[in-house]
Amino acid sequence: xxxxxxFKHKELFMNTSYFQYKGVWDxxxxxxxxxxxxxxDKFKFYETKYIVKRPGPFGPETYYVWEATRNVEExxxxxxxxxxxxFDTQDVEVVMRDGSKRTFTKGRLWIQFRGRVxxxxxxxxxxxxxxxxxxxxxxxxxxxxxxxxxxxDHMYYKVFLRLQSLVKERLKMESEGFEHRYFAGVR
Amino acid sequence: MAELRVVVDxxxxxxxxxxxxxxxxxxxxxxxxERGFDLKVDKEFEQNTKTGKQIEWLIMPWKRISDxxxxxxxxxxxxxxYNKVDAVVDKKKVKVGNGKVVMYLDGYIEYDQEDRWESIPxxxxxxxxxxxxxxxxxxxxxxxxxxxxxxxxYDTIERxxxxxxxxxxxxxxxxxxxxG
Numbered sequence: 001x002x003x004x005x006x007f008k009h010k011e012l013f014m015n016t017s018y019f020q021y022k023g024v025w026d027x028x029x030x031x032x033x034x035x036x037x038x039x040x041d042k043f044k045f046y047e048t049k050y051i052v053k054r055p056g057p058f059g060p061e062t063y064y065v066w067e068a069t070r071n072v073e074e075x076x077x078x079x080x081x082x083x084x085x086x087f088d089t090q091d092v093e094v095v096m097r098d099g100s101k102r103t104f105t106k107g108r109l110w111i112q113f114r115g116r117v118x119x120x121x122x123x124x125x126x127x128x129x130x131x132x133x134x135x136x137x138x139x140x141x142x143x144x145x146x147x148x149x150x151x152x153d154h155m156y157y158k159v160f161l162r163l164q165s166l167v168k169e170r171l172k173m174e175s176e177g178f179e180h181r182y183f184a185g186v187r
Numbered sequence: 188m189a190e191l192r193v194v195v196d197x198x199x200x201x202x203x204x205x206x207x208x209x210x211x212x213x214x215x216x217x218x219x220x221e222r223g224f225d226l227k228v229d230k231e232f233e234q235n236t237k238t239g240k241q242i243e244w245l246i247m248p249w250k251r252i253s254d255x256x257x258x259x260x261x262x263x264x265x266x267x268x269y270n271k272v273d274a275v276v277d278k279k280k281v282k283v284g285n286g287k288v289v290m291y292l293d294g295y296i297e298y299d300q301e302d303r304w305e306s307i308p309x310x311x312x313x314x315x316x317x318x319x320x321x322x323x324x325x326x327x328x329x330x331x332x333x334x335x336x337x338x339x340x341y342d343t344i345e346r347x348x349x350x351x352x353x354x355x356x357x358x359x360x361x362x363x364x365x366x367g
Contacts (some may be wrong), residue, residue, distance in 0.1 A: 015227045020243075022234035108234075161226065173233045174208040174242055174269070174284075179216035180226055 005132040007120075009139040012152050014115035014160045021109040021171055024092060026102070033170050034066065034082070037163060043068040043078070058088040059107055077121050078155050080163070083112040111167070115160045117151050189302055190314065191259075194330050195294030195337040200344060202288040205274050205354040208242060208266055211288075214347050215246075215262065218340055224248035224260070239286060242266040249297075257300045258333045260340065261293040273357040285356055290344065294337040296330055 038045040049065035064084040071077045089107030096102060120126075125135040139147065157180050168176040219226065230245035244264040251257050269286030299305065304314040318326050 015229070017228040018230050018232075020230070020232035020234070022236075024235075161228070164228065164231075168231065171233075173231065174240065174266075175212045175231055175233070175244055176209065177213060178226070179213065179220040 005126050005129060006136055007126075007132065008136045009119055009144075009147055011119070012117040012147065012155075014113075014156055017113050017164065019109075019111040019113070019164075019167065019171075019173075021111075021173065022107070024094070024104050024106045025109065025171055027086070027105045030167070030170055031064075034163075034167070037166060038068040038080075041070065041159060043070040043080070056087070059090050061085070061087040062089070071121070072151075074122070076117055076119050076151055078159060079116050079118055080160065081112075081114040083114075085110040085112075109171075113160065113164055115155060117147075117155050119147070188305070189300050190298040190318070192296045192298070192330075193293065194296050194333045195292065198292040198337065198341055200288070200290040200292075200341065202290075202348050203286075204348075205272070205283045205285045205351045205356055206288070206348060207284050208240075208269060208286075211264075211344075211347060212244060215340070215344065218343055219248045219260075222250070222336065224250045224258075238268045240266065240269040242269060251300075252329055252332070254301075255299060256329050257297040258329075258336070259295040259297060260333075260337055261291075261295065262340075263291045265289045274354040275357060276354045280357070281354075283351070283354055283356075288348075292337050292341055294333045296333055298326075 035045050045066065045068045047064065048067050049063060051063040051065075053061040053063070055061070062085070064082075064086075066082040066084070068080045068082075069077060086105065086107060086109050089105050091103050092106045093101055094104050119139065120135060125131045161178065161180055165176065165178045216226070225248060227247045227249060228245075229247055230243055232241075232243040234241045242265070244266075245262070247259055247261045249257055249259045265288070267287040267289075269284055271282050272285040274281055274283045274285075298318055299314055304310040
């Protein structure tokens with residue numbers, strides 16, 4: 001049976017990517033850094049879940065589920081979902097260059113980055129089937145290039161990949177930095 | 188699912204010696220960016236092990252050739268036992284990474300990327316006929332372009348590693364050899 005309220009291009013997904021890191025990192029700093037990144041980019045940042053699982057033989061396991069949304073215009077919004085999974089972790093005390101002591105985390109970190117652009121998020125075009133079909137026409141023929149070429153690109157290159165590169169820098173990974181960082185303007 | 192064809196299958200490159208991993212990644216990114224490829228990062232793994240860093244980098248950049256065709260290059264880089272060591276170059280001592288690299292390059296060509304010829308088997312049949320016989324010249328040309336790009340990337344990476352030929356890792360230099 002045909003969908004009474006068809007919706008083309010409801011959500012435009014980014015390519016999901018995964019980071020895996022084993023070593024020492026500052027979890028508090030990473031948390032604050034990601035939060036401030038979203039704050040700077042006018043996103044609303046939520047910690048939707050924080051789960052501490054029963055510790056395994058090598059250390060505790062923690063899930064952090066974060067979501068950031070930004071209503072860019074009335075018609076579309078950006079959503080980024082981060083899923084951080086830390087396991088086999090233990091607190092280690094490190095001495096900084098100035099001699100001060102800080103507590104870092106040693107263990108394994110797994111991050112999943114997911115992002116999407118959501119269209120007509122207020123669902124204004126879903127009052128009846130005629131509007132819904134009109135919206136499909138609008139998406140397919142009127143603003144198709146804008147959706148695929150501008151909104152998606154903006155989200156992907158200026159937010160999604162940028163966040164990934166900054167997280168890599170924060171964790172001091174070897175693959176830090178990427179060529180597209182400034183390709184759509186320096187911020 | 189659009190038609191995906193393997194054009195370059197598992198081109199492999201091995202290297203063991205001094206190199207800068209970050210520079211390698213940036214070099215590949217710059218190559219792809221210059222040629223108009225869009226970046227798709229699948230995996231960024233880095234693990235600090237006892238013998239050194241272990242890195243896995245998997246990206247699959249793509250480029251739209253036409254409304255119908257798309258090129259994909261799959262680059263998988265595995266770095267093992269990567270450590271920062273002292274090396275001598277031009278009689279100067281510098282810090283450089285040292286480790287083992289295994290790299291795989293694959294080239295895929297995607298036809299009918301918007302799945303317009305997917306709805307019924309007859310359309311799929313027509314698509315195959317068009318790809319293989321009617322537009323054969325275009326199909327082959329697109330495949331050649333992809334093959335050229337992937338092999339060009341391979342040569343570029345080889346050239347990158349060749350630059351480190353002059354780096355002499357201090358721990359590997361025999362005591363009787365003169366520095367530089």
